[in-house]
Amino acid sequence: MKIQISKKVDDMAPSGIRAFFDLVLGMKDVISLGVGEPDFVTPWNIREKAITAYEEGYTSYTSNKGLISLRKQIAHFLKHKFDLVYDPETEILITVGVSEGLDLAWRTLINPGDKVLVPEPCYVSYAPLADMAGGRVIRMVTQTKNHFKMLPAELDQICKKEGIKYLMINYPSNPTGASYNRKELEALVKVIKKNNVVVISDEVYDDLTYDFDHVPLATLPGMKERVIYMNGFSKAYAMTGFRIGFACGPENVIAGMTKIHQYTILCAPINGQMAAEEALVNGHKSVAAMKTEYKRRRQFIVDSLNEMGLECHMPQGAFYAFPSIKKTSMTSIDFAQELLKEQKVALVPGVAFGPSAEGHVRISYASSFEALKEAMARVKKFLK
Amino acid sequence: MDEILDILAGDARVTPVEIAKMTGKSKDAVQKAIKKYEQSGVIVQYKTLINHDLVRESNSFVRALIEVSVTPQKDVGFDHIAERIYSFPEVVSCYLVSGTYDLLLIVEGENIQKVSNFIASKLSPMENVRGTATHFLLKKYKEDGHVLKQKETSKRLNISY
Missing domain, CATH: 3.90.1150.10 (Aspartate Aminotransferase, domain 1)
Structure with missing residues (x-):
């Protein structure tokens, strides 16, 4: 058989x-x-921390949401760097890379048939994960001549026409390298708010923004309540194999994501979490x-x-x-x-x-x- | 540090055309800047960092770190005695340092005898040299920021999303 x-x-x-x-x-x-x-x-200091953590016997589960010390570090880091405030107790979840965070977020948010807008070209997992979660994926093609950026007018048109509920955004983008400066984001935010869209924002490449300062979507006025902010340690600290990411968002969304996370993953590996903490403290x-x-x-x-x-x-x-x-x-x-x-x-x-x-x-x-x-x-x- | 200097400090073989591409400057501008650095002495020399441990014929090559205590002189301080010492070709580096001694030298010679002779017959008897402590180098692990062993090869997969 x-x-x-x-x-x-x-x-x-x-x-x-x-x-x-x-x-x-x-x-x-x-x-x-x-x-x-x-x-x-x-970087060596991060690897050394991981080795020492094993030597000291840190080999157990952590709380489902992740080590509170790491969540506090992340909260501190975001506050300090972007003036972006999340409560480490209720609004931050440590995930196994941003990949897991995306899966959790879609499964937490989507009701069958909800329309999810995925700008294309985009990272390979966005559409399949939304689809697996029961969403209806609408693709929006970004143009070469616009350097693969979404234009506010196009976004507005497609949101209206399709009745988009969720938007997946990734900047700087894998694979196009496209990103948005503050002014460009503000124009998109207008459309996002007008159409009452909730956004998952994958900003894992934020440290590698070359021509202007990266602005997290959640820092724009009125956006924190409608953004699930995703980031991780893989790219900025060359820690892909440690598999540590994090999701920040409204308390009820993070609570929902934590429910799935506790059944599927239980917690991100403790060693990776400890290494990630070291990266935040001494990795700049x-x-x-x-x-x-x-x-x-x-x-x-x-x-x-x-x-x-x-x-x-x-x-x-x-x-x-x-x-x-x-x-x-x-x-x-x-x-x-x-x-x-x-x-x-x-x-x-x-x-x-x-x-x-x-x-x-x-x-x-x-x-x-x-x-x-x-x-x-x-x-x-x-x-x- | 200027970006051109930073790139050359990492690899002196990067060509002006490549530097121009990396920095968004024109090739002429890069060439001009390098020439200026060379003429003004900012760029002293282009050298190759060799791991002598891996070169067979240079096995007899020895290197010593020598701590030197000296008596500074009126008006010229340490400069005069330092100059007398660093002018010997055996001395490849000479630093004035804080702490329990004054000058730190790096001395090179073909073998231990030659370095010892230099210390005994030239350095120690020198007027104003109060004492020396010699450390012969046994093994080099890292030099000028470079780890001296076979490079850590990437363990990445050749393709991933």
């Missing part, structure tokens, strides 16, 4: 992309521009050092791509460039596959981030400058 999996799950993952990933993972000596995590090892310098590096690599990559005719806007954050490959007339999967076979350079086909992202590829510049230089030379050779 073959066990039948649910239709919903069966319909999920885009299979073409999975096959390409397997191809990359099975190949040796690849220069990778395909990685969604920093190329730095977690590492973040700053990384940002300077990434900013240089960003300039280098975008310039190099444009020089070889792959049109690329200047991303304002994260560590991704999202050039157009339309001039090659290849699909993004073909482009990625051929480039891998011919030149052993790996990148992620745009179509992974939604059908509208076809004709683009995602290039991660979280690699050493040497590797980026070599990779750009190979891409140039490939185009000839």
Whole structure:
């Protein structure tokens, strides 16, 4: 007998992309521009804290919401950095990465058929998670010419037309690097309020904003009550493997998310939580050092791509460039596959981030400058 | 520190064209700035950091840290005696420091005898040198911010979202 999996799950993952990933993972000596995590090892003080925590016997469960000391640190950090105030007792939940937080939030908020607006191109999990939670996902395509930003007028139109209840926003964006400054956010907020939309805001790349200061959506007037703010330690502190994120929001929403969290996860791993606390207390310098590096690599990559005719806007954050490959007339999967076979350079086909992202590829510049230089030379050779 | 200097301090081989791309400046502007730094002595030299432990023929190369107590002189303080000491080619670095001694030297020689000879015949008998304490270097773990062992390789998967 073959066990039948649910239709919903069966319909999920885009299979073409999975096959390409397997191809990359099975190949040796690849220069990778395909990685969604920093190329730095977690700063030593954080690793040392994790080791010591094990030595001292911190191996148990924590409270469902996470260590209160970590939640207090997060509250302090947000207050200090953004003047964003959350109560560590009731308004903050420690999750296993932002990924878990998103799943919890959708399941807590959505009633069957509620319409969820997901701007595209976007991170791979947004639409599937909302869909799994019973929402009806409406995709809104952001345009290359607008550097993949949502325009307030477009947002207003689609909210009205579709009766959107929830909006998923991610800035700086994976995969496009698009972000919003205060003025742009204020214009979006007007529309969000007018249409009475609740927002999940994934701001995990906030420390990697290059051209202006990052403004959390929840800090804008009247927004704290309608935003679930998500962030984590993976990107800013190169802690992807520790799997620690956090969600902040209104008390009833966090309480709802905690209910699911206590049954599915119980609590985030204690070791990761302790390491995360150390990151907040002593980690700032590492973040700053990384940002300077990434900013240089960003300039280098975008310039190099444009020089070889792959049109690329200047991303304002994260560590991704999202050039157009339309001039090659290849699909993004073909482009990625051929480039891998011919030149052993790996990148992620745009179509992974939604059908509208076809004709683009995602290039991660979280690699050493040497590797980026070599990779750009190979891409140039490939185009000839 | 200026961004160009910061980049070159990390890797002196980065070309002006690459620096121009990284910083958004023009190639000419970068070249001009570098030239200016070279002429004004801000950039002293471009050197290669070599892990001598891994180079076979230099196994006899020894290095010592030497603490030197000196008597400062009227008007010139420590500068005069320091100059007399650092002018020896065996002295690769010379610092005036606070604490229980005055000058900290890094001295290099082909072998222990040569370094010892330098201390016994040149350094210690010098007028105003009150005493020395020599520490021969046994193993180098980290130098100028670089950990001297095989690089920690990335354990990342080659592709992820």
